[in-house]
Amino acid sequence: MSRSPLVALFPEASFGAALNCVGIAQKLRQMGATPVFICHSGFTGVFAEYGFKEYHLPPPERRSSDAIEDYWQGFITTHLPHFDLDPMAQLPTYVAPTWQAIVDTVVAAEDGLTALLDRIRPDAILLDNVIMFPAVANAGCPWVRVVSCAETEIPDPNVPPYLSGLSPDDTAGRERFEKAYLTHTRAAQKRYNDFRKAHGLSALPAGLFLESSPTLNLLLAPSAARYERADPLPKDRFVYLEGCVREETRFDAPFMPVDHAPLVYMSFGSLGSIDTDLIGRMIDVFATLPVRFLVNVGGFLEAYSRVPDNVYLGSWFPQPSVVAESDLFIHHGGNNSFCEALYYGVPSLVMPYCWDGHDNAQRTDALGFGRRFDRSAWSPDELRSAIIALLDDAAMRQRLAEIARGMQAEPGTERAARAVMDALEAGRPMA
Known part of the structure; x- marks a missing residue:
């Protein structure tokens, strides 16, 4: 292209x-593109902190940004008991209501997003x-799908069902889960397909809410954790990334x-920090160990009145920089955390509670990246x-160090940005 x-x-x-996306945007900027962010009002300032221009989706009529944030916090709080259920039991209790809420979000955002993209x-x-x-598909420019959940999001006969936490060879479990999921x-x-058709898009097959891009699809699936697919994804449209780790402050x-004890970092993501009772139980255990703990508690610092000397609480950490210095990462199995642990060769103690955390916890256990641990059914x-x-497992640490060297030799952010720039220069089809 002749311009940025x-x-x-x-x-x-x-x-x-x-x-x-910040990681990809950082590399796009280095390659001469002008990245900007479209974000929900609750993320105001997150991208500006990294030097990117933000465009904010207007809240739906008669609902303020604060009301929307309160709605989602209330939604998660209501479903906290369901996080103790297995993936099959979560289908009616958590997964189905969450999909309904996600569809609500798409419907509410459509008009504002269309106007924003026109601008x-x-x-x-x-x-x-x-x-x-639909506003994205109808914007008149190429769109790229970023698969930042587990690779299971894209179906294949050899890949366990999305959100199931099953192993690839559990064929009986797969059949039961897929039937229940549908x-x-x-x-x-x-309801979503009806909305799509009303906005000029074709209906998707049963169980799917997002199609592959005809231009480019980026999968945050490190080679060490990838599945052997029965139907390999076309290399001209699907690019695997060795994670997608952003550049962060020291x-x-x-x-x-x-001060010289092992360092353990714990973060349960933007949803898990709401479960202050669970985190409080864990802090009580941390107090009994000769280990340093950094604990991300999100916006709930005031919920913890007694903090032991070997535990430091924060509302936010520059996670990649912290993981790089840690000896163990305790997390919920979100794909971001899963990939960052591998990128820096750090063992994981994965305590999944929903969504693709189940899939990444299974992969962590099966491939020797760490251990899956029940979210709440444990004794001190x-x-x-x-x-x-996990801190004492030298053999695991050596294997993870080899994986980390391979991932760092080919950063996912750089490969993603290059693939996007190549697609733009080639003028690939828009739809």
Whole structure:
């Protein structure tokens, strides 16, 4: 292109997707593009902090930004008990209501997003979400799908069902889960397909809410964790990334009395921090170990009145920089955390509670990247033993170091940005 291409990045309203896109945008900017972000009002300032222009989706009529944020916090709080259920039991209790809420979000955003895209007039749109917004498909420019959930999001006979937490060889479990998934998502998907058709898009097959891009699809699936697909994805439209780790500010760990002890970082993502009771139980266990702990508690710092000397709480951490300095990462299995742990060769203790966390927890356990651990059904002794065992596993650390060297030799952010620039220069089809 003869001018700097304007690339609009539109991540879903979660920090995992948002910060993956920051990493890609950083490299796009270095390659001469002009990245801008479209974001929900609750993410105001997140992208500006990294030097990117933000365009904010207007809240739906009669609903303020604060009301929308309160709605989602209330939604998650209501569903906290369901996070203790297995993936099959979560289908009617959590997954189906969540898909309904996601469809609500798409419907409410459509008019404002259409107007915003008409105003921005980007040369390309990067959509990091689990659902298609008709305004994106109808914007008149190429759109790129970013798959920042687990690779299971794109179906294949050899890949376990999305959100199932199953192993690839569990054929009986697969059949049961797929049947139940279609049953429980049918109502939301029908409503969504009706909305698509009303905006000029074709209906999607049962169970799907997002099609592949005809231009480019980016999968945050490190080679060490990839599945052997029965139907390989076309290389001209599907690009695998070795994670997507952004450039972040340096982090210096605060002083704690056990200053030379191992460092453990814990974060349960933008949803998991709401479960202050669980995190409080874990902090009580942390107090009994000769280990330093950094704990991301989101916006709930005031919920913790007694903090032991070897534990430091924060509302936000520059996660890649922290993980790089850590000896163990305790997380919920979000794909961002899963990939960052591998990128820096750090063992994981994965405590999944929903969505693709189940899939990444299974992969962590099966491939020796760490250990899957039940979210709440554990005793203090069991949690202590799991942490100590992972900190002491030298063989696991050596294997992870080899994986990290391979991933760092081919950064996913750079490969993603290059693929986007190549697609723009080649003038690939828009739809």
